[in-house]
Amino acid sequence: MKRYTLVLVLLLAAAPLAAQTRREALLEYQSRRRRAYTEFREDYRKACADFMRKRWEAFRAEAPVPVPERKEPDRPVMRQPDAPVIRTPKPIVPNRIVELPEAPPEARPAPVATPTKIDASRTCRFAFYGTECSVSLGPDQHVRLASRAENSVADAWERIAGSYDRVAAECSEMKEQLRLNDWGYYDLVRTLADAYCGRATDESTLVQSFLMAEAGYKVRLARGRERLHLLLALDDRVYARPYFRIGGQTFYLLDGSATGGQFSICNFSIPGERVLSLSMPEPPLLSDAPAAPAVRNDAQDGISTTVTPNRNLLDFLEDYPPCYWNIYASARLSASVREQLLPPLRRAIAGKGEYQAAAILLHYLHRAFPYKTDDAQFGGERTLFAEEMFFFPYSDCEDRSVLFVQLVGELLQLKTVLLYYPNHIAAAVRFHGEAVGDYVSVGRERYTVCDPTYIGAEIGEAMPGLEQTPVEIIRID
The missing domain is CATH 3.10.620 (C8orf32 fold)
Incomplete structure (x- = not known):
């Protein structure tokens, strides 16, 4: 009996040690994941900036596909009262x-439709379709492009990449709180960038490109005759917007700022980047x-x-x-x-x-x-x-x-x-x-x-x- 009691005591003593070992292993695994992500992020940011300094490729925008038109009757078609009822398939x-x-x-369960509570106390405040939002951006984080030349854009992109980590995390948090789909997230990022940098400015486009890339989306920077533009990759069919075919993927210019012409594009890709979807389950x-x-x-x-x-x-x-x-x-x-x-x-x-x-x-x-x-x-x-x-x-x-x-x-x-x-x-x-x-x-x-x-x-x-x-x-x- 004493022998069984001793075995039981040893097993009970070992249980906390085993649990502690599992916790330590989990913490070590999580730490390795964080280090790996940090290294990947720093590597891709440096590689992106280096790529921006190279000569951008020339592309011509494809003409927008017009919205399908249908010759609908001015009045709806009415079923005649004496029309036979069809039963045969x-x-x-x-x-x-x-x-x-x-x-x-x-799809996620639909929450009760009440006004969404978003932290609006941070330094940079903006309204997103009537919803007050904010991010941690101060006056010292403003970026100004000296020109649209490759080196100038790369310099500005590096400054953004070095100080916008918290902003990227806050945008991701707002995406979840507002239950935004991919298009909604782009709309949020564009609204924020325009509010902070000025509407449709080169600096706004650069901030958008960084935040969208950080979120894992497949985007490209393009330089037109008058400004920088952001191109977004979509598999969905979009009308009335110019687009580009780059490496077998369709990229759209969705901000309504240009209709076509010649562009220079920085065709840098990030491992694991994904296309933006217009699907809106909720x-x-x-x-x-x-x-x-x-x-x-x-x-x-x-x-x-x-x-x-x-x-x-x-x-x-x-x-x-x-x-x-x-x-x-x-x-x-x-x-x-x-x-x-x-x-x-x-x-x-x-x-x-x-x-x-x-x-x-x-x-x-x-x-x-x-x-x-x-x-x-x-x-x-x-x-x-x-x-x-x-x-x-x-x-x-x-x-x-x-x-x-x-x-x-x-x-x-x-x-x-x-x-x-x-x-x-x-x-x-x-x-x-x-x-x-x-x-x-x-x-x-x-x-x-x-x-x-x-x-x-x-x-x-x-x-x-x-x-x-x-x-x-x-x-x-």
């Missing part, structure tokens, strides 16, 4: 299926500034919704670069709008099957949202995010389709796609039952046509004249 031939870009940022958390309430009524189904969007968020969305429709369709409504919009719709579809519930949502889009073309409302093509449908008085086919797929996803948890015809956009839903009426096939799955702009149409009814038109299928799930 009829396939629509796709000519292309557009996949989602690579892995968007992982909208940013910005201080609230209520816009005018939007009342949308569907008297026939007894639905009335009142939504007061956040004007600060609307301003953020308005500044988004024009891009492909999958970005708009996959951008989730804000928590505040969901809290206002979904309860009356949820009551309207309570107890209904998938088809009937989807039909109610489709008719809500038909009846509650006045139609007008983009040309008539904006003077040119402009796709609305679902959030903006409760601010602007009118909408057209792609806007309604974007909101429809959002509602189907939120309320019915069904998969959806967009359908891009030559002059029209509609949606299609993957119901669990057999397809009814017009449908498209994506792999082995059938998606039934649901057209929010074909007023009065039922589930499975494509707009007249489009039933056999080849369509581009745009994945959004």
Whole structure:
């Protein structure tokens, strides 16, 4: 018995030592990681500055790809009362299926939509879409370029790299607090740099390039005839912005400062750098500034919704670069709008099957949202995010389709796609039952046509004249 007692005592004595050893090993591992990162950071910064001193490569900007234009009717197409109800499944031939870009940022649970608390007490204060922000930048950290020559830019970049570590960490912290996607982070960095250095100055561009590179994004500095520019690598399709093809990657000039021409580019790459994504699984958390309430009524189904969007968020969305429709369709409504919009719709579809519930949502889009073309409302093509449908008085086919797929996803948890015809956009839903009426096939799955702009149409009814038109299928799930 004494022998067993001795063994037990020895084991109990060894346990704290083992735990202490594990802690020491963990601390040593973390210390090695920090040292390795510090060495990598110092090496890449020096290599970048050295590369900047070399002669920059000449590139000519590619002309911006125009926003796709569609010849939409001045008035929405109305379903004729005596039109036959389609029940027999009829396939629509796709000519292309557009996949989602690579892995968007992982979705996080949506917090309650309250004004975001950001430290606004640091020395450099600025407003980001109505939200007060600040970073630790003092007057002594201002950088002035003697010229745009290579050595001058490299000298200024080295000064920034030597004193902006804390700023980079604070920007990263604000990105998490404001729940910013990649584009939102660039927008934040640009707003900060413009506030500190002066709007659209060479110094602002240089600060942006450092902070974006520190965050791991693939960026390049470019020198135009009148100023420096920041180029951002994207795989998403962007319209109305000049771009460059560098080493097989597309870089966009997104600040609206130039339209084309000849540029000199510092083509320095950092190991592990990544492209910027426009995907927005959740909208940013910005201080609230209520816009005018939007009342949308569907008297026939007894639905009335009142939504007061956040004007600060609307301003953020308005500044988004024009891009492909999958970005708009996959951008989730804000928590505040969901809290206002979904309860009356949820009551309207309570107890209904998938088809009937989807039909109610489709008719809500038909009846509650006045139609007008983009040309008539904006003077040119402009796709609305679902959030903006409760601010602007009118909408057209792609806007309604974007909101429809959002509602189907939120309320019915069904998969959806967009359908891009030559002059029209509609949606299609993957119901669990057999397809009814017009449908498209994506792999082995059938998606039934649901057209929010074909007023009065039922589930499975494509707009007249489009039933056999080849369509581009745009994945959004």
